[in-house]
Amino acid sequence: MQNAGIFFDVAEIASFLVILTLLVKPLGVYMARVFEGEKVLLSPVISPIERLICRIAGIRRDDEMDWKQYALSMLVFNALGIAVLLAILLLQGMLPLNPQHLPAFSWDLAINTAVSFVSNTNWQAYGGESAASYATQMAGLTVQNFLSASTGIAVAIALIRGFARRSAQTIGNFWLDITRCALYVLLPLAFVFSIFLVSQGVIQNFSQPVKASLVEQYHSSEEKVVSEQIIPMGPVASQEAIKMLGTNGGGYFNANSAHPFENPTPLTNFFEILMMALIAASLTATFGYMVGDSKQGWAIYTAMMIIFIAAIGILYWAEASGNPILHGLGAYGPSMEGKEVRMGLGGTTLFSATTTAESCGAVNAMHDSLTPVGGMVSMTLMLLGEVVLGGVGSGLYTMLAFAITAVFIAGLMIGRTPEYLGKKIEVFEIWSSMTTILSAGIVVLVTVAIALSTEAGLSSIMNPGAHGLSEILYAYASAANNNGSAFAGLNANTVFYNLTTAAAMLVGRFVPAVAVLALSGSLVKKKYIPPSAGTLPTHQTAFVLWLVIVVMIVGALTYFPALSLGPIIEHIIMNGVR
Amino acid sequence: MDIIQKKSHKFFQKALLWSAFLDSLRKLSPRHLLRNPVMLAVELGSVVTTVNFVVGFFSRPADPAWFTGLVSVWLWLTVLFSTFAESLAEGRGKAQADSLRKTRTEVMAKKLKRPEPGAEYSLVPSDKLMKGDFVLVEANDPIPSDGEVIEGAALVDESAVTGESAPVVRESGGDRSAVTGGTKVISNHIIVRITVDPGETFLDRMICMVEGAKRRKTPNEVALEALLLAITVVFLLVVVNLNPLSAYSAHVAGRGSAVSLTVLVALFVCLAPTTIAALLPAIGIAGMDRLFQRNVIALSGKAIEAAGDVNVLLLDKTGTITLGNRQAVEFTPLGEHTDHEVAEASLMASLTDETPEGRSIVVLAKQKYNLRMHEMPAGARSIPFTAQNRMSGIDVDGQSYRKGAPDSIAKSIASQGKSVPDGLDRCLADIEGTGGTPLVVMKNDEVIGVIHLKDIVKGGIQERFAALRKMGIMTTMITGDSYLTAATIAAEAGVDDFQAQAKPEQKLHWIRGYQANGYMVAMTGDGTNDAPALAQADVAVAMNTGTQAAREAANIIDLDSNPTKLMDIVEIGKQLLMTRGSLTTFSIANDIAKYFAIIPAALFTIYPQLGVLGLMRLANPHTAILSAVIFNAIVIPLLIPLALKGVKYRPMPAEKLLIYNLLVFGAGGIIAPFIGIKLIDMAISLFV
Numbered sequence A: 001m002q003n004a005g006i007f008f009d010v011a012e013i014a015s016f017l018v019i020l021t022l023l024v025k026p027l028g029v030y031m032a033r034v035f036e037g038e039k040v041l042l043s044p045v046i047s048p049i050e051r052l053i054c055r056i057a058g059i060r061r062d063d064e065m066d067w068k069q070y071a072l073s074m075l076v077f078n079a080l081g082i083a084v085l086l087a088i089l090l091l092q093g094m095l096p097l098n099p100q101h102l103p104a105f106s107w108d109l110a111i112n113t114a115v116s117f118v119s120n121t122n123w124q125a126y127g128g129e130s131a132a133s134y135a136t137q138m139a140g141l142t143v144q145n146f147l148s149a150s151t152g153i154a155v156a157i158a159l160i161r162g163f164a165r166r167s168a169q170t171i172g173n174f175w176l177d178i179t180r181c182a183l184y185v186l187l188p189l190a191f192v193f194s195i196f197l198v199s200q201g202v203i204q205n206f207s208q209p210v211k212a213s214l215v216e217q218y219h220s221s222e223e224k225v226v227s228e229q230i231i232p233m234g235p236v237a238s239q240e241a242i243k244m245l246g247t248n249g250g251g252y253f254n255a256n257s258a259h260p261f262e263n264p265t266p267l268t269n270f271f272e273i274l275m276m277a278l279i280a281a282s283l284t285a286t287f288g289y290m291v292g293d294s295k296q297g298w299a300i301y302t303a304m305m306i307i308f309i310a311a312i313g314i315l316y317w318a319e320a321s322g323n324p325i326l327h328g329l330g331a332y333g334p335s336m337e338g339k340e341v342r343m344g345l346g347g348t349t350l351f352s353a354t355t356t357a358e359s360c361g362a363v364n365a366m367h368d369s370l371t372p373v374g375g376m377v378s379m380t381l382m383l384l385g386e387v388v389l390g391g392v393g394s395g396l397y398t399m400l401a402f403a404i405t406a407v408f409i410a411g412l413m414i415g416r417t418p419e420y421l422g423k424k425i426e427v428f429e430i431w432s433s434m435t436t437i438l439s440a441g442i443v444v445l446v447t448v449a450i451a452l453s454t455e456a457g458l459s460s461i462m463n464p465g466a467h468g469l470s471e472i473l474y475a476y477a478s479a480a481n482n483n484g485s486a487f488a489g490l491n492a493n494t495v496f497y498n499l500t501t502a503a504a505m506l507v508g509r510f511v512p513a514v515a516v517l518a519l520s521g522s523l524v525k526k527k528y529i530p531p532s533a534g535t536l537p538t539h540q541t542a543f544v545l546w547l548v549i550v551v552m553i554v555g556a557l558t559y560f561p562a563l564s565l566g567p568i569i570e571h572i573i574m575n576g577v578r
Numbered sequence B: 001m002d003i004i005q006k007k008s009h010k011f012f013q014k015a016l017l018w019s020a021f022l023d024s025l026r027k028l029s030p031r032h033l034l035r036n037p038v039m040l041a042v043e044l045g046s047v048v049t050t051v052n053f054v055v056g057f058f059s060r061p062a063d064p065a066w067f068t069g070l071v072s073v074w075l076w077l078t079v080l081f082s083t084f085a086e087s088l089a090e091g092r093g094k095a096q097a098d099s100l101r102k103t104r105t106e107v108m109a110k111k112l113k114r115p116e117p118g119a120e121y122s123l124v125p126s127d128k129l130m131k132g133d134f135v136l137v138e139a140n141d142p143i144p145s146d147g148e149v150i151e152g153a154a155l156v157d158e159s160a161v162t163g164e165s166a167p168v169v170r171e172s173g174g175d176r177s178a179v180t181g182g183t184k185v186i187s188n189h190i191i192v193r194i195t196v197d198p199g200e201t202f203l204d205r206m207i208c209m210v211e212g213a214k215r216r217k218t219p220n221e222v223a224l225e226a227l228l229l230a231i232t233v234v235f236l237l238v239v240v241n242l243n244p245l246s247a248y249s250a251h252v253a254g255r256g257s258a259v260s261l262t263v264l265v266a267l268f269v270c271l272a273p274t275t276i277a278a279l280l281p282a283i284g285i286a287g288m289d290r291l292f293q294r295n296v297i298a299l300s301g302k303a304i305e306a307a308g309d310v311n312v313l314l315l316d317k318t319g320t321i322t323l324g325n326r327q328a329v330e331f332t333p334l335g336e337h338t339d340h341e342v343a344e345a346s347l348m349a350s351l352t353d354e355t356p357e358g359r360s361i362v363v364l365a366k367q368k369y370n371l372r373m374h375e376m377p378a379g380a381r382s383i384p385f386t387a388q389n390r391m392s393g394i395d396v397d398g399q400s401y402r403k404g405a406p407d408s409i410a411k412s413i414a415s416q417g418k419s420v421p422d423g424l425d426r427c428l429a430d431i432e433g434t435g436g437t438p439l440v441v442m443k444n445d446e447v448i449g450v451i452h453l454k455d456i457v458k459g460g461i462q463e464r465f466a467a468l469r470k471m472g473i474m475t476t477m478i479t480g481d482s483y484l485t486a487a488t489i490a491a492e493a494g495v496d497d498f499q500a501q502a503k504p505e506q507k508l509h510w511i512r513g514y515q516a517n518g519y520m521v522a523m524t525g526d527g528t529n530d531a532p533a534l535a536q537a538d539v540a541v542a543m544n545t546g547t548q549a550a551r552e553a554a555n556i557i558d559l560d561s562n563p564t565k566l567m568d569i570v571e572i573g574k575q576l577l578m579t580r581g582s583l584t585t586f587s588i589a590n591d592i593a594k595y596f597a598i599i600p601a602a603l604f605t606i607y608p609q610l611g612v613l614g615l616m617r618l619a620n621p622h623t624a625i626l627s628a629v630i631f632n633a634i635v636i637p638l639l640i641p642l643a644l645k646g647v648k649y650r651p652m653p654a655e656k657l658l659i660y661n662l663l664v665f666g667a668g669g670i671i672a673p674f675i676g677i678k679l680i681d682m683a684i685s686l687f688v
Helices: A002-034 A042-059 A067-090 A107-118 A135-166 A172-199 A235-247 A268-291 A294-319 A323-327 A345-359 A372-383 A396-412 A427-453 A466-480 A497-525 A542-574 B015-027 B037-056 B065-103 B202-211 B219-253 B261-271 B276-294 B301-309 B317-321 B341-348 B358-369 B407-413 B424-433 B461-471 B481-493 B504-516 B527-538 B546-551 B566-600 B609-611 B621-645 B655-688
Strands: A212-221 A225-231 B108-112 B121-125 B134-136 B145-152 B152-159 B168-171 B186-189 B190-194 B296-298 B312-316 B327-333 B381-382 B391-396 B399-404 B435-444 B446-454 B474-478 B497-499 B521-527 B539-543 B555-556
Touching: A002 A107, A002 A172, A002 A268, A002 A294, A002 A345, A002 A427, A002 A542, A042 A172, A067 A107, A067 A135, A067 A172, A107 A135, A107 B065, A135 A172, A135 A235, A135 A268, A135 B407, A172 A235, A172 A268, A235 B446, A235 B539, A268 A345, A268 A396, A294 A345, A294 A372, A294 A542, A323 B504, A345 A372, A372 A466, A372 A542, A372 B037, A396 A427, A396 A497, A396 A542, A396 B219, A396 B566, A396 B655, A427 A497, A427 A542, A427 B219, A466 A497, A466 A542, A466 B219, A497 B527, A542 B065, A542 B219, A542 B407, A542 B609, A542 B655, B015 B065, B037 B065, B037 B219, B037 B261, B037 B276, B065 B202, B065 B261, B065 B276, B065 B621, B108 B435, B145 B358, B190 B301, B202 B358, B219 B261, B219 B276, B219 B301, B219 B566, B261 B566, B261 B621, B276 B296, B276 B301, B276 B621, B296 B301, B301 B539, B301 B555, B301 B566, B312 B317, B312 B504, B312 B566, B317 B474, B317 B481, B327 B341, B327 B358, B327 B381, B341 B358, B341 B391, B341 B435, B341 B446, B358 B446, B391 B407, B399 B407, B407 B435, B424 B435, B424 B446, B461 B474, B461 B481, B461 B566, B474 B504, B504 B521, B521 B527, B521 B566, B527 B539, B527 B546, B539 B566, B566 B609, B566 B621, B566 B655, B621 B655
Parallel strands: B312 B474, B312 B521, B474 B497, B521 B539, B539 B555
Antiparallel strands: A212 A225, B108 B121, B108 B134, B134 B190, B145 B190, B152 B168, B152 B186, B296 B555, B327 B446, B381 B391, B391 B399, B399 B435, B435 B446
């Protein structure tokens, strides 16, 4: 029986990998053609809308930007996004579509939430259905889900242009890129996916919350008899689709994708996982197509998938092995604490690995209840810098910064001043790549240190011991790497955590993004050096493995002490080592 | 013949070691270390632990005094080893610079009022000579400064600069007019126009470069330093972060205490890429030095680095691919003439021809036909080779003997309304078809035969080109020969491409063409007409025998004037980069073992269970940390020889080379410290 379970789980994971890989090329090439301004399948329908929007917004399609203009546009656009969302959250009580008469967000929570959704993190220090009105969810949060995803993809495309163009000055037009991203990529996919979700039972309405009588009454903590339950309704499917596609991860409900209205069946579970990974994975093919060598894209994809498969393997093994302390009590089997039985072990671990690898942050289980090793795998996937596919756009551009670093050292080792895709890697590229790679790590190290050495930070820990340290580490890893998932068990809705995580999210998102644009601005000016027998081939096995090693080593060296005082010691203690 | 003087080079000469040691102490000054921020951080760490050690006597220290003391000592040694490596590399250059400087001793120059022989002169110290002055240099006079011979010819002993004992001819006009200050005229006298101001002579620049005094960091070195600095910042934060992490853990575990300052600093120094940061300056200096050992002076560090990147080598055929001179191998008669007749006419036509080709004709005539003619017959008139007539010979007793290039002879014949004999074209084609060069022999305006001159391809050159191809470097042969001749030699030598019927002026054009396609081009040159091309090339090697213009346009000077040297330069450039890359990988790979040694030890009081991570089973927490610190320090002097000699370059495809070096320095870098730290720990625990 157990063997059959493992068989089905492995089959589910394998089919996910196969289907994802099959989709990479078609969607990747489609996106490349969209951003190159070429005619695509949807052009006849969307092109008139694009032209109309461009006319209204005053975007001239041949207006190209250098990296500074591009970065400035990106920052202004996101700052506006934060301002608008902040206004919606603070004025929630006065806005329509609020049948539960939910009050405004507190100022610190509003700042945290605004930054969180604009930075594609979707860290939620509030409970979705009990704090945000329909208007907030739709006009505020869902809109930012589209825009933050578009921003990430646009920055990645700008970096790709830095490689693809030769001896040029400009890296594209930010306004045009985000418009095309939203119109041609995100909206059509989200439209189709939300229809599918509705067909499976995900709700989409503006109805009043439903009251349901409980089968069994119980006494609340205040000694009151509770006999009925309020079930909030709302436009869930439309938000659920983009939450996955845009690797946003902010749930409509507090329970996120563990809630049956968000993720009702194993089939929706499978497709939600697939949609999380789809765009980030396909962007590797977009990269290969735009630089004129599809093998380069596959090399990056392979490097990402090597880490991903290793991670899902360890995570699954850790959860399937269960807890030896419970085994001692006669409760054998996998660790099912905090997991939805309808998703099963495979559906849960695949979701957990994907959501942390993908910088999505949606969850269908309690990550806090994962085994120490399982929790460490999901934490590590974030701490590596969200480069295992990663967030839409951000995963690719961070991985390319890693590739530049890897090329630099490898190039030296074969006796050439290093070059990647025919572009010479010099001091400016190293500075901007290191900034991209290391900012999140620096933020995590600093914020964790602050949280552990202040009363405000320590007072939120509800699970003292090594696990409390894991919770804080997980929180800042999630914020700084723009993931958004959380180990519950840490009271995050305090002024201290709202502000420090907001700062972590801002720095973790925008410092690398600007560094990447600067990198692109430097690369785009360089002339192309044709490959020769002495050039390091960056599409072959040796380099792919080297890239994986570089990613792993940077992560390991940065976090080994913290991990050993958190999940590693938890694991050792759980296994009874004295 | 090129004589490559092997300068004696032992790594650890006693005097050199001692002066390097003294210099390394001077280099401990923080101002000097500003150039190397990673080591500066280590020095600050040493100060912190030393202060901690002293303070420990007045308060209750967290660690035993022996531990803090020894950690401090070894941290200081880490910095000292790094400055020592730099001093040692510099010291080896300085020794050479000193020997060069001796030749620069001030001399009194005979400054002429007018650039004419016999003009009045006044004695002026050599360091007062300005650009444009004229000086007279007579036999046994040292040449006071760099300049150009404008009148006369002399034998010059250049051994002070080149190490080559055979004197060379320097004469006005042509490509052998440059003279170098510090060399010595052996016979005859010359008038030299000074071409540089004091302090800027070739010798001055050489001394500067060899000494490393003016050494600027190369772009790639700066980029690597940026990478190392970024990593160091992260490690600093990791270590700072460990303090609250361990304080919290100690609190919740209810035992132990936060990691002590000494241990934090020790961890930081062990994690920071000290190995590569310590050796980085030495690697750069040593690269220059290795070139100098092969009698090559790089006028900028950038040039050596660029040499590692070269994709295209432009090589002159003559002297590089073939032996410098073509040799006559056969006389072919035409029409009714005999080969003996042709040999005789050729001999007559070559009597006054001092070129190696001319000599070889005389030798062949002597050996094969026993014809001897020792001196020129009386009344003979020599017709020298000029660019216009492109033929040479003599007129004697009313007979005229000429030899020349086929097209110029044909033109001459045609101008007299005559025609060439029937068999000529076929005969020429036959010779060119085998890669030879034909010279047409004419007696009394009648073509009587052809001399077959043959290029002799240097032995072992094919293997070198094959090795270059594996490195990803394309060789292009440049020759003034006809297409057919060029193609044959190209095939024989195994070059990738060739340019036939080339003029030196066209080199500039080709270099630009290659560069426009993104290639890095290296070339050698010696003539003034090479100067524009040298200035354009990414790596430009000028022969020391070349003209001043060529030497100024180049960024590398080959004192031996051996064109094949370019390949050595490429190799050294690659070695330089490989040494940096390999030691960086090694340095970072070491960190894994250091973590496994230090983390369980540092957290022992809080979580003794973490001991399961201590794969090395080290004696106790303090010896574990100390062992890691000691390993981190002594690996620097152990790697100094590697840094100075450079990682061996093996011509193989890039991917294979990467795998090879990753296995040696990456995997080796992971494994070596596990063994090293364990051994040191075993040794320490004998005493503790």
